[in-house]
Amino acid sequence: MTTQRDRRQVFGEVAEAYDDVRPGYPAQVLDLIVAYAGRVPAAVVESGAGTGKGTALLRTLGVPLTCVEPDPAMAAVLARRFADDDLVSVVVSRFEDWTPPPGGVELLASAQAWHWVDPAARTGLAAAALAPGGVFAVFGHEFGFADDGLREAMDDVYERVAPEISDRVDRAHHVQPADSFDPDELSGGGLFGDVRMEEVVTVLPYGTSRYLTLLTTFSRHRLLPEPRRAALHRALAEVIDARGGVVEQKLTTVVCLTRRIG
Template sequence: MSSSPSEAYFGGGAALYNRSRPEYPDALIERITSALPGRDVLDVGCGSGIEARQFRAAGCTVLGVDPDAQMAEHARSGGVPVEIGKFESWDPAGRTFDAVVAGTAWHWVDPSAGAALAARVLRPGGLLAPFHHASLTPPKLAEAAGMALPGWSTRSATAYQRVAPVSVFAPDGRRTSPFELYQPLFDAMADAIRRTGRFTEPELWRFDWEQTYTRDEWLAYLPTQGVLAKLAPEELARRLEAVGAEIDRMGGSFSLPYATVAVTAVRTDAG
């Protein structure tokens, strides 16, 4: 099987990814589970199993699908069964589910093919709910990491997110919200769901929260991001040193605002 972009970025770093990436708001997990007709959940792009474990703790039975064998193995070690493959070509073998979810992973899926397959494997009344963390990296930290490129527009940064996800930043230093920068992605996801003709009108469920990062916590998080994960060790170390120095000047820690947004729609009987 050929490697996907996500394999190139995250393969081999499952333990670090699992340790440094934040969980999803409890309110999001509760809202999704309360909307389900049952408790069978398919987790697309389950990665190391972060959200899958949250759904299991909420009383759901979860099956993961992920193209990365090392990520899958890490999720399995936490009790999550995972089948390896890209969602668009994955064979459900006649199985159906009450929910199809994806935690900051749906941008790796072809939106039209993904929505069509979700409609196929969802039971009538089942919920499609891909959700994403959107965060706004402080401009000085983005620049120190080599993530801010002069002259980029908000639109360019958003387009880049579609193929190489990193924490969203404002390259021109403009104060903006994480939700604003991710809005085109959410709109594209909703449009693809509408085109299937097999779901109710998509809704956006938004949950705002903050997380405080220490210097060490942020430096552990950065190598899991698409841009930095591809760097040679020497270059990565240089950038992390620059970021660490910047955090030291900020007092050793900082608070990062997040907006976690789910694009949700219910599978109808049509089709």
């Protein structure tokens, strides 16, 4: 059985591809965060910054931004991306092992990464990183398909070639249900309050080759045996090419906002 620790190590194997094909975040996400906070924060910490998809958005705030990323390969891409930026600093560390600044910061953010932090400790760690009244923003994409017919055809391929990662209920083979973050965990314990959920929906086209590269950046696909993954991707390519060679990804960016009490 694959462990969480195993799965979070696979992204560095394809760090450059991850940076190239994973979608960034729309400006509306930052608008929601700032509106909730009521002001632009004086400083920001990002947990699980990866290669900088969320970082690029947070950087537009124009304030000091500390990026905590545990995977050295991912952090290397991130550091190169912001090498000449005095406002961005990169710390190669698990969030669980990182020490926040005295007094905390006004905004802690995590883009598509909070589920990798130890579930037993992460709420307390988030509170410890924030100043009293500070805002915690967790956001990430749910990947879907704009074309229901293409989705059904791809479901058939998954069930035939790689049934272990097929899921007709979720209909989104990029997403690992075990990786999901439940915002209800922030409601208990007296550390956070005023939990709000927002969504931003966009559609992004991927040509066949680029779409298959995108699939290689998801842990479910990376953990398939190489021959199985190659067979799956060949079969998916045939389906996509037969339908015009483009996958329109429906991205639902879910934003969870909450505030530290005290």
